[in-house]
Amino acid sequence: MPxxxxxxxxxxxxxxxxxCNFTLIAGRDxxxxxxxxxxxxxxxxxxxSKPVKLDxxxxxxxxxxxxxxxxxxxxxxxxxxxxxxxxxxxxxxxxNPLDCTPEKLSTLKQAGVNRITLGGQSFQPRKLHRLQRDxxxxxxxxxxxxxxxxxxxxxxDLVYAVPGETIAEWRADLKSAIALNPQHISTYSLTVDRGxxxxxxxxxxxxxxxxxxxxxxxxxxxxxxLTKAGMEHYDVSGFARPGFACRHKDAYLRGDPWFAxxxxxxxxxxxxxxxxxxxxxxxxxxxLAGQSxxxxxxxxxxxxxxxxxxxxxxxx
Numbered sequence: 001m002p003x004x005x006x007x008x009x010x011x012x013x014x015x016x017x018x019x020c021n022f023t024l025i026a027g028r029d030x031x032x033x034x035x036x037x038x039x040x041x042x043x044x045x046x047x048x049s050k051p052v053k054l055d056x057x058x059x060x061x062x063x064x065x066x067x068x069x070x071x072x073x074x075x076x077x078x079x080x081x082x083x084x085x086x087x088x089x090x091x092x093x094x095x096n097p098l099d100c101t102p103e104k105l106s107t108l109k110q111a112g113v114n115r116i117t118l119g120g121q122s123f124q125p126r127k128l129h130r131l132q133r134d135x136x137x138x139x140x141x142x143x144x145x146x147x148x149x150x151x152x153x154x155x156x157d158l159v160y161a162v163p164g165e166t167i168a169e170w171r172a173d174l175k176s177a178i179a180l181n182p183q184h185i186s187t188y189s190l191t192v193d194r195g196x197x198x199x200x201x202x203x204x205x206x207x208x209x210x211x212x213x214x215x216x217x218x219x220x221x222x223x224x225x226l227t228k229a230g231m232e233h234y235d236v237s238g239f240a241r242p243g244f245a246c247r248h249k250d251a252y253l254r255g256d257p258w259f260a261x262x263x264x265x266x267x268x269x270x271x272x273x274x275x276x277x278x279x280x281x282x283x284x285x286x287x288l289a290g291q292s293x294x295x296x297x298x299x300x301x302x303x304x305x306x307x308x309x310x311x312x313x314x315x316x
Contacts, residue, residue, distance in 0.1 A: 003269055004055040005251040006083060009262030010064040010075070011035070011280045018132045019159075021195035023264030024062040025280040032071050035262075035280065036078060038287035042261050043082045052259075053084045056248035058092045063119075065099035069107055076111035090115055090153075090247045097135040097143035105150050115246075116147050117155040117186070123176040124169045127162055132197075137176075144180050153244055155184035160218045161210040162190050163198070170218050174225040183244040186237050187222045189215055263293070271300050 012035070015026045025031065057079065067075060085091060092115040093108055100118070108116070122128050123137040135143070148154050156177055160170050177185055192198045192209050201207045210218075223233055231239040235253065238246060251258060260267035263283035266275045274297040277283045283293045 001257060003052065003257045003259055004086075005057070005248060005256060005258040006052075006054055007058045007060060007248075007258060007260040007265055007267075008039070008064075008075075008079065009060055009062060009260070009265040009276075010067065011062040011263050012066050013061065013063045014066060014134065016197070018130075018197040018201070019162075019190055019192070021193040021199070022062070023278045023280070028280075031280065031284065032067060034284050034288065036071065036074055038284045038293075039075075039261055040078045040081075042287050042293060043078070043259075046259065046261070047082055051082055051084050053086060054089055055086050056090045056092070056251055057083060057085065058248045059113075060094050063096050063099070064093050065095035065104055065108075069103050072104060072107055073111075076107070076113075080111070085112060092117060092246070092248060094119060095147070097140045100143035100147055102146075105147060109150055114151065115153040115155065116151050117157060117184075118144055118147060118182075119157045120144065121157060121159045122162075122169075122173050124173060127165060127169055127173075130162055130164060131159065141176075141180065144182060148180075148182065153184070154182045155186060155246070156180075156182045157186045157188065159188050159190050160222065161215045163207040163209060165210065165218075167214075167217065167221065170221060171225065174222060178225065178229045184238065184240045184246065185226060185231065187219075187226075187239070188237055189219065268300075273298050273300055 009023065011024045012029065012032060013024045013026045016024065064075070065072070091113045093113045094117050095104075096119050120140040120143070121131055121133055123140060125137060128135070128137065144154065144156060158173055158177060160173070192202050198207065202209060222239075226239040227233055231241060232245070233239055234245045235249065238249065240246070257269045258267060259269070260276070263276055263280040264278040266273065274294045276293040277286065277295040286293050
């Protein structure tokens with residue numbers, strides 16, 4: 001079937017939060033121009049210089065909104081040179097609260113972005129400090145309110161099962177989110193993964209993970225609160241007002257093919273799952289040298305695809 005979805009990985013962040021093991025590079029904004037050049041070349045080679053029409057386009061990271069306004073504009077111009085969007089396409093971009101400036105939001109809006117996913121994580125000061133976030137609860141509230149004045153489809157990310165978190169704190173987060181009334185809320189259970197600062201802290205006994213029973217109670221609390229507020233629980237982590245489920249995520253769940261570009265990005269085309277190098281510097285070096293950025297690939301059988309769809313559905 002034709003490929004109508006694409007994911008673009010923007011690996012840059014101001015710094016790496018303690019819980020994060022995502023593919024990103026912090027404090028290396030000097031690489032942004034080379035990254036944009038490499039991204040342009042990777043997309044061009046993959047598409048054989050022919051623009052492709054898409055139903056969903058998703059900018060993730062890292063932090064796409066970390067780019068300066070000129071670099072953000074350049075990124076969006078690159079994408080529009082390679083992709084045409086259907087009239088009712090979903091064009092999503094991840095943003096951080098402190099990046100929700102009028103200039104950046106306007107740049108995204110004018111480029112056709114119509115869905116914002118805001119990485120707020122929490123409204124609780126103690127929890128934000130533990131997560132090593134750079135925004136306050138007031139920053140998040142103002143960012144969400146300002147973004148919703150410009151965009152009709154805004155999603156808020158929340159994290160639970162943070163070391164030391166209580167049920168009361170999680171309920172307060174859910175209450176605050178519901179009061180602000182975004183169109184979509186994603187709730188993610190924090191896991192301590194190898195490669196994160198939290199992982200080494202757990203190993204040294206400095207922090208402890210939430211036990212599984214409490215984690216499950218928090219998950220059930222999210223379902224209870226958000227569905228009671230009128231949101232549809234359409235996948236494990238996603239809650240949406242009617243008509244606002246993430247269409248890009250639905251494409252993954254259906255097993256539709258999708259393009260993926262940038263360091264660490266995973267594509268699925270013609271039953272082949274391919275993963276780019278996670279190292280941003282390796283990705284840039286290989287692409288600019290005319291080499292493939294793919295680090296690993298596998299041909300999936302029907303049974304393997306069904307299994308991966310199941311795992312993705314359970315973890316998303």
